[in-house]
Amino acid sequence: DAMVIQNPRYQVTQFGKPVTLSCSQTLNHNVMYWYQQKSSQAPKLLFHYYDKDFNNEADTPDNFQSRRPNTSFCFLDIRSPGLGDAAMYLCATSGVDHEQYFGPGTRLTVT
């Protein structure tokens, strides 16, 4: 089945220790997104890629970076995680119809 995969599902990191989250897709969609979602809040868009064209939201902290080495993979790097970065990180993809399909998410805990 075509899908969006995220690894790891749960990540625990220490305050200030860099962490990388990964996302892969078999849908062959050209757009990939990273969202941050905290409890009882809507998903907050951090970045998106249209093919290799990178776009970050104006309020995305510099602490967050992203890479998309090819169509199938996308990475989210948090250079120095703070306690406020603890959240669910969601990867999504979309095609020409703009329907976004989400991966299962990575729950990040910062200690």
Next chain:
Amino acid sequence: QKEVEQNSGPLSVPEGAIASLNCTYSDRVSQSFFWYRQYSGKSPELIMSIYSNGDKEDGRFTAQLNKASQYVSLLIRDSQPSDSATYLCAALTDSWGKLQFGAGTQVVVTP
């Protein structure tokens, strides 16, 4: 004014009844809308998309779009306890696929 607004709930619905969820939007979004279901601790799952005025039905779900009044709604017929979740309304905001999410409405179906 927020671009996409939903009542946060919780919306309590007896099993077997119809759950009615509403979402209003501003002029700043486009005319394509999406409903997602999100179980606690899980990622959003696309239920329906709607692009034109009127009703769209898929199984027990019906989405309704009224462009003149700037609202979009979701009806869940024959509600089941498994429908208990948060329902997110999202609007397409530009041509590459960026979505603006509402805060979500929590639905609780009681046996």
